[in-house]
Amino acid sequence: MGDKSRIEAILGKILEAVGQADDRGRPADYIEQLAYVDTRYCALSVCVANGSQISAGDHATPFSIQSISKVFTLAIALGRHGNQLWHRVGREPSNYVFNSAQALETRAGIPANPFVNSGAIVVTDSLLVSGSPRETLAEILHFVRYAASDDDIFIDGAVAASEKRTGHKNFSLAHLLRAYGNLTQECDETLGTYFHHCAIAMTCAQLARSGRFLAGVQPGGTVIAPTHLRSINALMSTCGHYNGSGEFAFRVGIPAKSGVGSSILAIVPRRASITVWSPGLDDYGNSKLGLAALEMLSERAKLSMFAVD
Incomplete structure:
Protein backbone atom coordinates (compact mmCIF):
# COMPACT_ATOMS: atom_id res chain seq x y z
CA MET A 1 0.00 0.00 0.00
CA PRO A 62 -15.45 3.36 20.79
CA PHE A 63 -18.62 2.29 18.98
CA SER A 64 -20.78 -0.82 18.71
CA ILE A 65 -19.46 -3.12 15.98
CA GLN A 66 -22.83 -4.85 15.51
CA SER A 67 -22.81 -7.29 12.56
CA ILE A 68 -19.05 -7.20 12.16
CA SER A 69 -19.02 -9.51 15.20
CA LYS A 70 -20.47 -12.15 12.85
CA VAL A 71 -17.04 -12.47 11.24
CA PHE A 72 -15.49 -13.43 14.57
CA THR A 73 -18.22 -15.88 15.56
CA LEU A 74 -17.98 -17.50 12.14
CA ALA A 75 -14.21 -17.87 12.55
CA ILE A 76 -14.68 -19.59 15.92
CA ALA A 77 -17.47 -21.83 14.59
CA LEU A 78 -15.41 -22.93 11.57
CA GLY A 79 -12.49 -23.70 13.86
CA ARG A 80 -14.75 -25.85 16.01
CA HIS A 81 -17.07 -27.50 13.47
CA GLY A 82 -15.27 -27.18 10.14
CA ASN A 83 -17.35 -27.95 7.06
CA GLN A 84 -20.08 -29.51 9.20
CA LEU A 85 -21.29 -25.94 9.79
CA TRP A 86 -22.44 -25.71 6.16
CA HIS A 87 -25.14 -28.31 6.80
CA ARG A 88 -26.91 -25.65 8.89
CA VAL A 89 -26.21 -22.46 6.94
CA GLY A 90 -25.70 -21.66 3.26
CA ARG A 91 -23.01 -19.73 1.41
CA GLU A 92 -25.08 -17.73 -1.07
CA PRO A 93 -25.98 -14.02 -1.32
CA SER A 94 -29.57 -13.21 -0.42
CA ASN A 95 -32.01 -11.06 -2.38
CA TYR A 96 -33.96 -10.40 0.80
CA VAL A 97 -33.31 -7.88 3.58
CA PHE A 98 -30.91 -9.06 6.29
CA ASN A 99 -33.64 -9.88 8.83
CA SER A 100 -36.16 -11.44 6.46
CA ALA A 101 -38.38 -14.22 7.79
CA GLN A 102 -39.67 -14.86 4.27
CA ALA A 103 -36.17 -15.79 3.10
CA LEU A 104 -35.87 -18.32 5.91
CA GLU A 105 -39.25 -19.86 5.10
CA THR A 106 -38.32 -20.08 1.42
CA ARG A 107 -35.17 -22.02 2.30
CA ALA A 108 -36.96 -24.33 4.79
CA GLY A 109 -35.01 -23.08 7.81
CA ILE A 110 -31.51 -23.00 6.25
CA PRO A 111 -30.26 -19.39 6.21
CA ALA A 112 -28.72 -18.13 2.96
CA ASN A 113 -25.36 -17.25 4.55
CA PRO A 114 -23.75 -16.63 7.96
CA PHE A 115 -24.02 -12.82 7.69
CA VAL A 116 -27.79 -12.41 7.43
CA ASN A 117 -29.35 -12.35 10.90
CA SER A 118 -30.80 -15.85 10.77
CA GLY A 119 -27.45 -17.24 9.65
CA ALA A 120 -25.57 -15.47 12.43
CA ILE A 121 -28.11 -16.76 14.96
CA VAL A 122 -27.42 -20.33 13.78
CA VAL A 123 -23.66 -19.74 14.03
CA THR A 124 -24.12 -18.39 17.57
CA ASP A 125 -26.26 -21.42 18.44
CA SER A 126 -23.48 -23.73 17.21
CA LEU A 127 -21.07 -22.12 19.69
CA LEU A 128 -23.43 -22.69 22.62
CA VAL A 129 -23.26 -26.47 22.23
CA SER A 130 -20.10 -26.57 24.35
CA GLY A 131 -20.93 -23.95 26.97
CA SER A 132 -23.35 -21.57 28.65
CA PRO A 133 -24.10 -18.10 27.22
CA ARG A 134 -21.68 -16.57 29.73
CA GLU A 135 -18.89 -19.00 28.78
CA THR A 136 -19.55 -18.54 25.06
CA LEU A 137 -19.44 -14.75 25.32
CA ALA A 138 -16.19 -15.00 27.28
CA GLU A 139 -14.75 -17.14 24.47
CA ILE A 140 -15.86 -14.67 21.79
CA LEU A 141 -14.47 -11.72 23.71
CA HIS A 142 -11.18 -13.55 24.31
CA PHE A 143 -10.92 -14.31 20.58
CA VAL A 144 -11.49 -10.66 19.61
CA ARG A 145 -9.03 -9.37 22.22
CA TYR A 146 -6.40 -11.88 21.10
CA ALA A 147 -6.90 -10.96 17.43
CA ALA A 148 -6.56 -7.25 18.27
CA SER A 149 -3.70 -7.75 20.76
CA ASP A 150 -5.74 -5.58 23.10
CA ASP A 151 -7.56 -6.51 26.33
CA ASP A 152 -9.34 -3.15 26.52
CA ILE A 153 -12.33 -4.37 24.50
CA PHE A 154 -15.70 -4.90 26.14
CA ILE A 155 -19.39 -5.61 25.60
CA ASP A 156 -21.68 -2.60 25.93
CA GLY A 157 -24.49 -3.88 28.14
CA ALA A 158 -26.76 -0.92 27.41
CA VAL A 159 -26.60 -1.60 23.67
CA ALA A 160 -27.27 -5.32 24.21
CA ALA A 161 -30.31 -4.50 26.36
CA SER A 162 -31.55 -2.05 23.74
CA GLU A 163 -31.26 -4.69 21.03
CA LYS A 164 -33.22 -7.18 23.10
CA ARG A 165 -36.03 -4.65 23.71
CA THR A 166 -36.45 -4.00 19.99
CA GLY A 167 -35.36 -7.37 18.60
CA HIS A 168 -38.80 -8.71 17.74
CA LYS A 169 -37.83 -9.82 14.21
CA ASN A 170 -34.78 -11.62 15.55
CA PHE A 171 -37.00 -13.43 18.03
CA SER A 172 -39.28 -14.46 15.17
CA LEU A 173 -36.26 -15.74 13.22
CA ALA A 174 -35.05 -17.75 16.20
CA HIS A 175 -38.45 -19.37 16.66
CA LEU A 176 -38.64 -20.18 12.95
CA LEU A 177 -35.21 -21.76 13.10
CA ARG A 178 -36.32 -23.76 16.13
CA ALA A 179 -39.48 -24.87 14.30
CA TYR A 180 -37.37 -26.16 11.41
CA GLY A 181 -35.02 -27.99 13.78
CA ASN A 182 -32.08 -25.69 13.05
CA LEU A 183 -31.70 -24.26 16.56
CA THR A 184 -30.40 -26.60 19.25
CA GLN A 185 -30.54 -24.26 22.25
CA GLU A 186 -33.41 -22.31 23.76
CA CYS A 187 -34.28 -19.20 21.73
CA ASP A 188 -33.72 -16.85 24.66
CA GLU A 189 -30.24 -18.24 25.37
CA THR A 190 -29.11 -18.10 21.74
CA LEU A 191 -30.51 -14.62 21.18
CA GLY A 192 -29.13 -13.30 24.45
CA THR A 193 -25.68 -14.41 23.32
CA TYR A 194 -26.24 -12.99 19.84
CA PHE A 195 -27.35 -9.57 21.11
CA HIS A 196 -24.34 -9.36 23.41
CA HIS A 197 -21.68 -10.20 20.85
CA CYS A 198 -23.23 -7.68 18.43
CA ALA A 199 -22.84 -5.13 21.25
CA ILE A 200 -19.05 -5.51 21.46
CA ALA A 201 -17.58 -1.99 21.56
Whole structure:
Protein backbone atom coordinates (compact mmCIF):
# COMPACT_ATOMS: atom_id res chain seq x y z
CA MET A 1 0.00 0.00 0.00
CA GLY A 2 3.01 2.29 0.12
CA ASP A 3 5.01 3.85 2.91
CA LYS A 4 3.52 5.29 6.08
CA SER A 5 3.75 8.94 5.03
CA ARG A 6 1.92 8.20 1.77
CA ILE A 7 -0.87 6.34 3.55
CA GLU A 8 -1.21 9.16 6.09
CA ALA A 9 -1.55 11.68 3.26
CA ILE A 10 -4.19 9.57 1.51
CA LEU A 11 -6.24 9.09 4.70
CA GLY A 12 -6.08 12.81 5.46
CA LYS A 13 -7.38 13.73 2.01
CA ILE A 14 -10.16 11.15 2.21
CA LEU A 15 -11.36 12.41 5.61
CA GLU A 16 -11.30 15.97 4.30
CA ALA A 17 -13.38 14.95 1.28
CA VAL A 18 -16.04 12.95 3.12
CA GLY A 19 -16.20 15.58 5.85
CA GLN A 20 -17.71 18.00 3.33
CA ALA A 21 -20.64 15.71 2.51
CA ASP A 22 -24.11 17.12 3.11
CA ASP A 23 -25.86 13.75 3.20
CA ARG A 24 -24.19 11.57 5.84
CA GLY A 25 -26.91 8.92 6.02
CA ARG A 26 -29.09 8.01 8.99
CA PRO A 27 -28.16 6.19 12.23
CA ALA A 28 -29.82 2.85 12.99
CA ASP A 29 -32.75 4.40 14.84
CA TYR A 30 -34.47 1.05 15.47
CA ILE A 31 -31.81 0.37 18.12
CA GLU A 32 -32.27 3.04 20.78
CA GLN A 33 -28.63 3.28 21.83
CA LEU A 34 -27.50 3.85 18.23
CA ALA A 35 -30.18 6.34 17.24
CA TYR A 36 -28.43 9.44 18.59
CA VAL A 37 -24.80 8.78 17.68
CA ASP A 38 -23.26 11.96 16.26
CA THR A 39 -23.00 11.59 12.48
CA ARG A 40 -20.07 14.03 12.43
CA TYR A 41 -17.76 11.27 13.68
CA CYS A 42 -15.46 9.83 11.04
CA ALA A 43 -12.36 7.64 11.32
CA LEU A 44 -10.08 5.46 9.24
CA SER A 45 -7.44 2.99 10.38
CA VAL A 46 -5.11 0.80 8.31
CA CYS A 47 -2.94 -2.09 9.53
CA VAL A 48 -0.39 -3.12 6.92
CA ALA A 49 1.48 -6.40 6.59
CA ASN A 50 4.76 -5.03 8.02
CA GLY A 51 3.03 -4.38 11.35
CA SER A 52 2.52 -0.63 10.99
CA GLN A 53 -0.82 0.99 11.79
CA ILE A 54 -1.91 4.36 10.46
CA SER A 55 -5.09 5.96 11.82
CA ALA A 56 -6.87 9.25 11.22
CA GLY A 57 -9.94 11.09 12.50
CA ASP A 58 -11.92 9.85 15.52
CA HIS A 59 -10.05 6.53 15.62
CA ALA A 60 -9.92 6.33 19.44
CA THR A 61 -13.68 6.67 20.00
CA PRO A 62 -15.45 3.36 20.79
CA PHE A 63 -18.62 2.29 18.98
CA SER A 64 -20.78 -0.82 18.71
CA ILE A 65 -19.46 -3.12 15.98
CA GLN A 66 -22.83 -4.85 15.51
CA SER A 67 -22.81 -7.29 12.56
CA ILE A 68 -19.05 -7.20 12.16
CA SER A 69 -19.02 -9.51 15.20
CA LYS A 70 -20.47 -12.15 12.85
CA VAL A 71 -17.04 -12.47 11.24
CA PHE A 72 -15.49 -13.43 14.57
CA THR A 73 -18.22 -15.88 15.56
CA LEU A 74 -17.98 -17.50 12.14
CA ALA A 75 -14.21 -17.87 12.55
CA ILE A 76 -14.68 -19.59 15.92
CA ALA A 77 -17.47 -21.83 14.59
CA LEU A 78 -15.41 -22.93 11.57
CA GLY A 79 -12.49 -23.70 13.86
CA ARG A 80 -14.75 -25.85 16.01
CA HIS A 81 -17.07 -27.50 13.47
CA GLY A 82 -15.27 -27.18 10.14
CA ASN A 83 -17.35 -27.95 7.06
CA GLN A 84 -20.08 -29.51 9.20
CA LEU A 85 -21.29 -25.94 9.79
CA TRP A 86 -22.44 -25.71 6.16
CA HIS A 87 -25.14 -28.31 6.80
CA ARG A 88 -26.91 -25.65 8.89
CA VAL A 89 -26.21 -22.46 6.94
CA GLY A 90 -25.70 -21.66 3.26
CA ARG A 91 -23.01 -19.73 1.41
CA GLU A 92 -25.08 -17.73 -1.07
CA PRO A 93 -25.98 -14.02 -1.32
CA SER A 94 -29.57 -13.21 -0.42
CA ASN A 95 -32.01 -11.06 -2.38
CA TYR A 96 -33.96 -10.40 0.80
CA VAL A 97 -33.31 -7.88 3.58
CA PHE A 98 -30.91 -9.06 6.29
CA ASN A 99 -33.64 -9.88 8.83
CA SER A 100 -36.16 -11.44 6.46
CA ALA A 101 -38.38 -14.22 7.79
CA GLN A 102 -39.67 -14.86 4.27
CA ALA A 103 -36.17 -15.79 3.10
CA LEU A 104 -35.87 -18.32 5.91
CA GLU A 105 -39.25 -19.86 5.10
CA THR A 106 -38.32 -20.08 1.42
CA ARG A 107 -35.17 -22.02 2.30
CA ALA A 108 -36.96 -24.33 4.79
CA GLY A 109 -35.01 -23.08 7.81
CA ILE A 110 -31.51 -23.00 6.25
CA PRO A 111 -30.26 -19.39 6.21
CA ALA A 112 -28.72 -18.13 2.96
CA ASN A 113 -25.36 -17.25 4.55
CA PRO A 114 -23.75 -16.63 7.96
CA PHE A 115 -24.02 -12.82 7.69
CA VAL A 116 -27.79 -12.41 7.43
CA ASN A 117 -29.35 -12.35 10.90
CA SER A 118 -30.80 -15.85 10.77
CA GLY A 119 -27.45 -17.24 9.65
CA ALA A 120 -25.57 -15.47 12.43
CA ILE A 121 -28.11 -16.76 14.96
CA VAL A 122 -27.42 -20.33 13.78
CA VAL A 123 -23.66 -19.74 14.03
CA THR A 124 -24.12 -18.39 17.57
CA ASP A 125 -26.26 -21.42 18.44
CA SER A 126 -23.48 -23.73 17.21
CA LEU A 127 -21.07 -22.12 19.69
CA LEU A 128 -23.43 -22.69 22.62
CA VAL A 129 -23.26 -26.47 22.23
CA SER A 130 -20.10 -26.57 24.35
CA GLY A 131 -20.93 -23.95 26.97
CA SER A 132 -23.35 -21.57 28.65
CA PRO A 133 -24.10 -18.10 27.22
CA ARG A 134 -21.68 -16.57 29.73
CA GLU A 135 -18.89 -19.00 28.78
CA THR A 136 -19.55 -18.54 25.06
CA LEU A 137 -19.44 -14.75 25.32
CA ALA A 138 -16.19 -15.00 27.28
CA GLU A 139 -14.75 -17.14 24.47
CA ILE A 140 -15.86 -14.67 21.79
CA LEU A 141 -14.47 -11.72 23.71
CA HIS A 142 -11.18 -13.55 24.31
CA PHE A 143 -10.92 -14.31 20.58
CA VAL A 144 -11.49 -10.66 19.61
CA ARG A 145 -9.03 -9.37 22.22
CA TYR A 146 -6.40 -11.88 21.10
CA ALA A 147 -6.90 -10.96 17.43
CA ALA A 148 -6.56 -7.25 18.27
CA SER A 149 -3.70 -7.75 20.76
CA ASP A 150 -5.74 -5.58 23.10
CA ASP A 151 -7.56 -6.51 26.33
CA ASP A 152 -9.34 -3.15 26.52
CA ILE A 153 -12.33 -4.37 24.50
CA PHE A 154 -15.70 -4.90 26.14
CA ILE A 155 -19.39 -5.61 25.60
CA ASP A 156 -21.68 -2.60 25.93
CA GLY A 157 -24.49 -3.88 28.14
CA ALA A 158 -26.76 -0.92 27.41
CA VAL A 159 -26.60 -1.60 23.67
CA ALA A 160 -27.27 -5.32 24.21
CA ALA A 161 -30.31 -4.50 26.36
CA SER A 162 -31.55 -2.05 23.74
CA GLU A 163 -31.26 -4.69 21.03
CA LYS A 164 -33.22 -7.18 23.10
CA ARG A 165 -36.03 -4.65 23.71
CA THR A 166 -36.45 -4.00 19.99
CA GLY A 167 -35.36 -7.37 18.60
CA HIS A 168 -38.80 -8.71 17.74
CA LYS A 169 -37.83 -9.82 14.21
CA ASN A 170 -34.78 -11.62 15.55
CA PHE A 171 -37.00 -13.43 18.03
CA SER A 172 -39.28 -14.46 15.17
CA LEU A 173 -36.26 -15.74 13.22
CA ALA A 174 -35.05 -17.75 16.20
CA HIS A 175 -38.45 -19.37 16.66
CA LEU A 176 -38.64 -20.18 12.95
CA LEU A 177 -35.21 -21.76 13.10
CA ARG A 178 -36.32 -23.76 16.13
CA ALA A 179 -39.48 -24.87 14.30
CA TYR A 180 -37.37 -26.16 11.41
CA GLY A 181 -35.02 -27.99 13.78
CA ASN A 182 -32.08 -25.69 13.05
CA LEU A 183 -31.70 -24.26 16.56
CA THR A 184 -30.40 -26.60 19.25
CA GLN A 185 -30.54 -24.26 22.25
CA GLU A 186 -33.41 -22.31 23.76
CA CYS A 187 -34.28 -19.20 21.73
CA ASP A 188 -33.72 -16.85 24.66
CA GLU A 189 -30.24 -18.24 25.37
CA THR A 190 -29.11 -18.10 21.74
CA LEU A 191 -30.51 -14.62 21.18
CA GLY A 192 -29.13 -13.30 24.45
CA THR A 193 -25.68 -14.41 23.32
CA TYR A 194 -26.24 -12.99 19.84
CA PHE A 195 -27.35 -9.57 21.11
CA HIS A 196 -24.34 -9.36 23.41
CA HIS A 197 -21.68 -10.20 20.85
CA CYS A 198 -23.23 -7.68 18.43
CA ALA A 199 -22.84 -5.13 21.25
CA ILE A 200 -19.05 -5.51 21.46
CA ALA A 201 -17.58 -1.99 21.56
CA MET A 202 -14.30 -1.19 19.83
CA THR A 203 -12.48 1.79 18.42
CA CYS A 204 -11.67 2.08 14.75
CA ALA A 205 -8.01 1.33 15.50
CA GLN A 206 -8.87 -1.75 17.61
CA LEU A 207 -11.20 -3.11 14.94
CA ALA A 208 -8.56 -2.74 12.23
CA ARG A 209 -6.09 -4.69 14.37
CA SER A 210 -8.64 -7.39 15.09
CA GLY A 211 -9.02 -8.00 11.36
CA ARG A 212 -5.33 -8.62 10.68
CA PHE A 213 -5.74 -12.40 10.83
CA LEU A 214 -8.23 -12.22 7.95
CA ALA A 215 -5.51 -10.66 5.81
CA GLY A 216 -3.18 -13.52 6.71
CA VAL A 217 -1.23 -11.30 9.11
CA GLN A 218 -1.32 -13.05 12.48
CA PRO A 219 1.24 -11.43 14.84
CA GLY A 220 0.41 -13.63 17.82
CA GLY A 221 0.49 -16.87 15.86
CA THR A 222 -2.11 -18.70 13.81
CA VAL A 223 -5.66 -17.68 14.76
CA ILE A 224 -7.55 -19.97 12.36
CA ALA A 225 -6.61 -22.29 9.50
CA PRO A 226 -5.88 -20.77 6.06
CA THR A 227 -8.75 -22.72 4.49
CA HIS A 228 -11.20 -21.03 6.86
CA LEU A 229 -9.66 -17.61 6.13
CA ARG A 230 -10.33 -18.21 2.45
CA SER A 231 -13.95 -19.14 3.20
CA ILE A 232 -14.57 -16.07 5.34
CA ASN A 233 -12.99 -13.67 2.85
CA ALA A 234 -15.04 -15.20 0.03
CA LEU A 235 -18.25 -14.75 2.00
CA MET A 236 -17.31 -11.18 2.92
CA SER A 237 -16.86 -10.47 -0.80
CA THR A 238 -20.24 -11.87 -1.80
CA CYS A 239 -22.42 -11.33 1.28
CA GLY A 240 -20.69 -8.80 3.55
CA HIS A 241 -22.91 -5.84 2.72
CA TYR A 242 -26.31 -7.54 2.50
CA ASN A 243 -28.23 -6.33 -0.58
CA GLY A 244 -25.49 -3.78 -1.18
CA SER A 245 -22.77 -6.41 -1.59
CA GLY A 246 -22.73 -6.15 -5.37
CA GLU A 247 -22.46 -2.38 -5.23
CA PHE A 248 -19.60 -2.60 -2.73
CA ALA A 249 -17.73 -5.13 -4.90
CA PHE A 250 -18.22 -2.88 -7.93
CA ARG A 251 -17.05 0.30 -6.21
CA VAL A 252 -14.41 -0.98 -3.76
CA GLY A 253 -13.54 -4.52 -4.82
CA ILE A 254 -12.17 -6.11 -1.64
CA PRO A 255 -13.66 -8.45 1.00
CA ALA A 256 -15.47 -6.48 3.70
CA LYS A 257 -18.14 -6.72 6.39
CA SER A 258 -20.38 -3.89 7.48
CA GLY A 259 -22.39 -3.32 10.65
CA VAL A 260 -25.32 -1.04 11.47
CA GLY A 261 -23.05 0.59 14.05
CA SER A 262 -21.81 2.33 10.87
CA SER A 263 -18.40 0.72 10.59
CA ILE A 264 -16.85 -1.42 7.88
CA LEU A 265 -14.01 -3.92 8.26
CA ALA A 266 -12.25 -4.40 4.92
CA ILE A 267 -9.50 -6.87 4.06
CA VAL A 268 -6.79 -6.78 1.42
CA PRO A 269 -5.38 -10.33 1.58
CA ARG A 270 -1.68 -10.44 2.48
CA ARG A 271 -1.56 -6.64 2.47
CA ALA A 272 -3.82 -4.87 4.95
CA SER A 273 -6.76 -4.77 7.34
CA ILE A 274 -8.78 -1.55 7.14
CA THR A 275 -11.59 -0.08 9.21
CA VAL A 276 -13.72 2.95 8.53
CA TRP A 277 -16.36 4.36 10.89
CA SER A 278 -18.86 7.04 9.94
CA PRO A 279 -22.26 6.99 11.66
CA GLY A 280 -25.07 7.23 9.15
CA LEU A 281 -26.40 4.39 7.01
CA ASP A 282 -27.50 4.12 3.40
CA ASP A 283 -30.69 2.36 2.28
CA TYR A 284 -29.03 -1.06 2.57
CA GLY A 285 -27.94 -0.52 6.19
CA ASN A 286 -24.27 0.14 5.38
CA SER A 287 -22.18 3.19 6.33
CA LYS A 288 -22.87 5.76 3.62
CA LEU A 289 -19.66 7.75 3.96
CA GLY A 290 -17.71 4.64 4.93
CA LEU A 291 -18.42 3.20 1.49
CA ALA A 292 -17.39 6.46 -0.16
CA ALA A 293 -14.17 6.59 1.88
CA LEU A 294 -13.22 3.02 1.02
CA GLU A 295 -13.97 3.63 -2.64
CA MET A 296 -11.52 6.53 -2.61
CA LEU A 297 -8.91 4.52 -0.72
CA SER A 298 -9.26 1.56 -3.08
CA GLU A 299 -8.84 3.79 -6.13
CA ARG A 300 -5.88 5.78 -4.80
CA ALA A 301 -4.01 2.80 -3.32
CA LYS A 302 -5.03 0.40 -6.12
CA LEU A 303 -6.57 -2.16 -3.78
CA SER A 304 -9.39 -3.70 -5.86
CA MET A 305 -8.90 -7.42 -6.45
CA PHE A 306 -10.61 -6.96 -9.81
CA ALA A 307 -8.08 -4.40 -11.12
CA VAL A 308 -5.83 -5.51 -13.98
CA ASP A 309 -3.51 -2.48 -14.15
